[in-house]
Amino acid sequence: MINKIDEIGDDHVGSSAKTPLRADAFDISDAEKRKRIEASVRDILDTLGMDLEDDSIKGTPRRVAKAYVNEIFSGLNPANKPKLSTFDNNYKYGEMLVEKNITVYSTCEHHLLPIVGRAHVAYISDGNVIGLSKMNRIVDYYAKRPQVQERLTMQIVQALQKALGTDDVACVIDAKHLCVNSRGVRDIVSSTVTSEFGGKFKEKDTKREFLDYIKMDTDFKNIEA
Numbered sequence: 001m002i003n004k005i006d007e008i009g010d011d012h013v014g015s016s017a018k019t020p021l022r023a024d025a026f027d028i029s030d031a032e033k034r035k036r037i038e039a040s041v042r043d044i045l046d047t048l049g050m051d052l053e054d055d056s057i058k059g060t061p062r063r064v065a066k067a068y069v070n071e072i073f074s075g076l077n078p079a080n081k082p083k084l085s086t087f088d089n090n091y092k093y094g095e096m097l098v099e100k101n102i103t104v105y106s107t108c109e110h111h112l113l114p115i116v117g118r119a120h121v122a123y124i125s126d127g128n129v130i131g132l133s134k135m136n137r138i139v140d141y142y143a144k145r146p147q148v149q150e151r152l153t154m155q156i157v158q159a160l161q162k163a164l165g166t167d168d169v170a171c172v173i174d175a176k177h178l179c180v181n182s183r184g185v186r187d188i189v190s191s192t193v194t195s196e197f198g199g200k201f202k203e204k205d206t207k208r209e210f211l212d213y214i215k216m217d218t219d220f221k222n223i224e225a
């Protein structure tokens, strides 16, 4: 029998970076998931005392279910994993390549509230190169799960390490968590920076070069070697 968890497409990642999915996660279809989520959201709104006959609200359970399964959490489904096609590095480009300011829309798994920010991804080719857009796509794929920012950062790096066949991959994410900004401590200014440096990116000069390329409003002092 196929281990369904292996089908999420990130079975290469170490257990610490794995999304905690149950083994039966894909035993039911997306249509069935939407049906069950719709019923659950209807129950939440009903419990809150909302009038589900109201013209503006009556479609909300269906809309939320569709958004969860088809969009916001679509990165749980391995069928949606982007193909990370690589090419030979025929031009022998030997420096680091940085894809910066990749938009991150994710969802905090503690409160199911948005995480919004930027990811910066870099690698040094060991013979393979990857299409630029694939870095944006892999960020988006892993972002579309219930997440903690640390795990998201590690999943992106490990997926690219596997695709490129090198440890020399790094990722920095700077993101706002609406669970911090809009509720709880309600700090609208703070943001969270996470980083993962593989292979050569652990070396001081390489890390410094990467951080210099992505320097924007933040000086990233807290993650310098």
Ligand SMILES: Nc1nc2c(ncn2[C@@H]2O[C@H](COP(=O)(O)OP(=O)(O)OP(=O)(O)O)[C@@H](O)[C@H]2O)c(=O)[nH]1
Pocket: 108, 109, 110, 147, 148, 149, 150, 177, 179, 180, 183, 184, 185
């Ligand atoms: N490490 C980590 N923590 C996160 C992330 N997203 C949200 N959190 C935190 O998860 C914690 C959950 O804490 P709890 O005390 O269980 O929840 P809570 O009572 O709602 O906490 P408050 O947000 O402080 O009101 C909060 O401190 C969140 O800020 C993340 O990506 N990584």
Ligand SMILES: [Zn+2]
Pocket: 108, 109, 110, 111, 112, 113, 177, 179, 180
């Ligand atoms: Zn949260």
